[in-house]
Amino acid sequence: MTNDSQRAQWMKSVSQETGVIIISNANLSARLIECLSRELSDWPQVAWLMIRQSATLEDEWLDAENRLFDAHRVSECEISQLLGAIPKTCYLLDVEASHPAHLAWLGSVCGHKMHFLELIRPEEQMPSSNSPQAQVEEILAAARFLMRxxxxxxxxxxD
Incomplete structure (x- = not known):
């Protein structure tokens, strides 16, 4: 699944084994992105979609849904194509670093189960947990729980 664009990019593609898709904004730190990419590289059950232009994608989706409402057809906008190729049984994990539930609307696009994880802002973290690795561990723990x-x-x- 390599349907990347300027508005959304698969950081880790979906496989047949995927059950959890991490969805994040592009506002994550470069170090966090690097650490998370490394940790997910050998985990086929988890994919990662980075949303670069959330507002544009949401506006396009809402417009497409409004135009197609009376036609009873599936929307053909970019985000519908990206998420429509994923089985509805997969969980979406919305990882937010600055704006709570900013991507929550993505669960409505194709009916996926959406879960939310707000990362602790660097200024609110304890000195021992302010590293990108601590945030990656937080994301991985949530992904492991959803995978179970x-x-x-x-x-x-x-039984």
Whole structure:
């Protein structure tokens, strides 16, 4: 899935094993992006979509939905194409560093389950936890939790 643009980019592509997709704005620090990319490189169950122009994508999606509402068709805007290729059983993990729930609307595009993680702002962090690695660990812990939920829902039979 390499449908990248100036408005959104797959930092780590979706695979057949993917159950969790991390979604973030491009406002993450370069060091955090580097650390997270390294940690996710060997984890096929997790993908990562970076949204570079959230407001533009949201406006385009809302406009497309309004125009197609009466036609009862699926929207063909960019974000619908990006998320439409992902099974609806995947969890989306909205990682926000500065604006709470800024990307929450993405869960409505195709009906994915959206979860939210607000990273602690650097100025609010304890000195021992202000490194990008501490933020990466926070993201990975949330992704592991969602992956366990995904596996339980889809692969474990009820007792």
């Amino acid at each position: 939920c995904y596996l339980q829902e889809h692969y474990l039979s009820p």
